[in-house]
Amino acid sequence: MRAILTDIEGTTTSISFVADVLFIHAREHLAEYVAAHPEETAPILAEVAATGESDPVATLIRWIDEDRKVTPLKTLQGMIWADGYISGAFTGHVYDDAVAGLRRFHAAGVALYVFSSGSVAAQKLLFGHSDAGDLTPLFSGYFDTTTGPKREAASYAAIAREIDVPPEEILFLSDTPEEVGAAQKAGLNALLIDRERGRGDIASFDDIKLTVHTVQ
Numbered sequence: 476m477r478a479i480l481t482d483i484e485g486t487t488t489s490i491s492f493v494a495d496v497l498f499i500h501a502r503e504h505l506a507e508y509v510a511a512h513p514e515e516t517a518p519i520l521a522e523v524a525a526t527g528e529s530d531p532v533a534t535l536i537r538w539i540d541e542d543r544k545v546t547p548l549k550t551l552q553g554m555i556w557a558d559g560y561i562s563g564a565f566t567g568h569v570y571d572d573a574v575a576g577l578r579r580f581h582a583a584g585v586a587l588y589v590f591s592s593g594s595v596a597a598q599k600l601l602f603g604h605s606d607a608g609d610l611t612p613l614f615s616g617y618f619d620t621t622t623g624p625k626r627e628a629a630s631y632a633a634i635a636r637e638i639d640v641p642p643e644e645i646l647f648l649s650d651t652p653e654e655v656g657a658a659q660k661a662g663l664n665a666l667l668i669d670r671e672r673g674r675g676d677i678a679s680f681d682d683i684k685l686t687v688h689t690v691q
């Protein structure tokens with residue numbers, strides 16, 4: 476493998492951190508944040524209004540409750556979370572085995588990338604302010620839903636082109652079968668992680684054994 480592309484929620488990071496810490500923080504601060512940052516949030520509210528919703532703030536809060544992976548909500552969440560990370564209200568949860576695995580793969584010369592529904596800004600915040608410190612030096616790049624939906628093969632093909640690595644030399648990691656299937660359809664290797672142990676290919680990053688191709 477020349478590159479690893481990883482999902483965040485359920486893969487590097489617990490679902491409960493995202494749902495119970497990040498989403499709750501965004502929900503509690505959304506209205507106040509929009510009121511305090513009218514210029515930055517205006518394009519987001521306009522995008523929501525364009526879907527036919529008459530009350531964009533209420534819609535965004537409802538979308539949090541519904542766990543909608545839609546780009547305007549994800550962009551706004553990333554903006555709101557910045558204050559939480561910077562003030563030290565929380566740090567980004569990353570499983571110990573994921574931290575160790577990412578460090579191991581990086582040391583072996585494998586390029587690491589993220590593909591998450593969370594915005595690129597939110598991804599950098601989570602790994603930059605993680606429980607294990609700043610992990611961003613490990614990563615070579617970040618992708619979010621502005622590249623394409625995570626359940627569509629075309630998104631993975633686009634990422635392979637963008638990072639200039641053949642699909643068959645990329646390993647994608649995710650806890651979502653539909654994402655694993657889409658990546659495989661695009662020709663990537665992909666492993667389903669199931670931290671509850673039952674239905675996945677692996678239960679943690681400790682189970683990943685890589686053949687690393689180094690350039691001579």
Ligand SMILES: CSCCC(=O)C(=O)COP(=O)(O)O
Pocket residue numbers: 482483484485493497544549552590591592593594597598601625
């Ligand atoms: C980037 S941290 C916030 C995660 C998030 O908002 C989310 O929706 C996670 O989705 P994923 O694609 O990483 O499962």
Ligand SMILES: [Mg+2]
Pocket residue numbers: 482483484485486649650651
């Ligand atoms: Mg996930």
